[in-house]
Amino acid sequence: MGTVETQVATDAQTPVSPSQVTDGFHLVIDALKLNGIDTIFGLPGIPITDLTRKAQAAGMRVISFRHEQNAGYAASIAGFLTQKPGICLTVSAPGFLNGLTALANATTNCFPMILVSGSSEREIVDLQQGDYEEMDQLAIARPLAKAAFRVLHAEDIGIGIARAIRAAVSGRPGGVYLDLPGRLFPQSLDAEAGKRSLIKVVDPAPRQIPAPEAVKRALDLLKSAKRPLIILGKGAAYAQADAEIKALVEKTGIPYLPMSMAKGLLPDTHEQCASAARSYVLPEADVVMLIGARLNWLLSHGKGKTWGGKQSKDWGGQKFIQVDISPQEADSNVRIDAPLVGDIGSCVSALLSNPGNFPKPPADWLSAIGERKAKNIAKMAETLAKSPAPMNFHSALNVVRDIIKANPDAILVNEGANALDFTRSIVDMYKPRKRLDVGTWGVMGVGMGFSVAAAVVTGQPVIAVEGDSAFGFSGMEVETICRYNLPVCVVIMNNNGVYRGDEKNAAGGRDPSPLVFVKDARYEKLMEAFGGVGVHATTPAELRKAMEEALRSRRPTLINAIIDEAAGTESGRITSLNPTAKKK
Ligand SMILES: Cc1ncc(C[n+]2csc(CCOP(=O)(O)OP(=O)(O)O)c2C)c(N)n1
Ligand SMILES: [Mg+2]
8 A cells, every 4th residue: 555655646756657556535635636636624534534644645635524514505505616626534334324404405595515324235235135334325316316336446536526516616506426345445446547547627617608689688578677686696796796786786777685694795785786675576566587596495495475466376477587598497486587597797897888778776675775774773772772681682683783894804604583583684794605504405404514615625714603492403513613723603692592592392301392392401512522622601792792703713613692582583584384383
């Protein structure tokens, strides 16, 4: 093995003699590095333990987690932030399955990631002879991934990784599964042949230029509008076409709504931002331009009462322009009058090269929105100014709002129900891709994985606002945060339970309600256990001081913010989706 170690030989200066050999381990590492992938999120064990060691020895950053699901979420959000596929590396069967939720979530959210899992011996697995961690992982991953591949021979590693990279980032990004059977790693290959087998992927996410007639159709419809609206989705944030999007919004003068992870693409305080008048603009708009936003449940499927329809499935009468990289997206829920297919940057640039002028939206539309905004913002300011004891979501999040305003480069990770919904509406974002949250599924458990990855790939401080239930899904990763000494400040909105902490067992028995936790749990001690800073905060002043100190010191910090256990509502803002709650 000694010789193999020395001729990882990516160094072009090093002459490689024909007797030198490489192996599967090194080819995987070399193929990733050749494609500019420098970080692996994972968890070691058979058969990939040596791969983690050797990757680190070869200069890659290997971030080792306590559970694969968190490594998977980390990889997926690294993909979102960097436009390079995030790599999650796991062991076979159980490790693979632990990573699979994150892979499926990545596909749903259009985050580019590659789940690389070691697997057991093919012959034994296929004959179901009971191998160590036997499982047909490729078959299981396929329906949950954008693409899934298996490599059996060392000389195919280069192709396998090239295909995985292209599948993850080209077109609409998504999760890709790459199956690497244990036997692949020790396979040896002549070093020169190995080097030749690797592929540096050229233009992994090619631009997709929209058709001129589609651009004209979109512009014509947009210019005909009396009450136009732009909706920015996380696809727009992913595209990194920030300047073009800002220019389009400002040149057209059209009010816009950012979806959750598009907040900050333009500052939430922008005069055209209509977030504070959302329930007015959706039903009233006549032409809506969606940019990287899908008409899924988060936008009430583009119809029903939210959009001014009479009944829950009725069309509200809006005409839609949909800018999306996927031609299949149009007409998913309602008719799209002007689909504009291409990458967001190219589409927005094409709209900007509009030969004429954009007519300013009618003044009565803008002033009607302005009035509603002013009223709602004033109402919110009044609520935020109160300081009840114990704290409620508003008084605690008022502090987070100030801290983000003072530190606009900090990344805000956010999950929970009330802890999510209140944060989204109270905490303004000022820069693109600074808000990372539960996404399309509303999934709990992304918190610590997202926080670790955000800190690792951006170097910026991270503030994770977590419901106490949400935090529990990935809480053990505070050890990971401490181990890598990451500038992560976790703020737990501790209301003793799921949605709220005051529920009783309806039957009056000994067991607590399924929705509540141990009262007054001291989550901050978890961070102290690993050498980080723990703070118990019962007032906004204590919370503010602790957050300021965390940002100043960049030390791993967990603030246990004690919230009135009766302050939340069932399911936060989406109570209407909850069948039992409906009956009440
Ligand atoms: C993986 C997963 N499991 C369960 C849920 C259902 N769920 C939605 S929000 C939530 C937790 C809400 O409680 P908390 O995080 O404490 O937020 P709060 O409303 O109390 O602020 C749960 C369990 C989910 N969304 N995802
Ligand atoms: Mg809670």
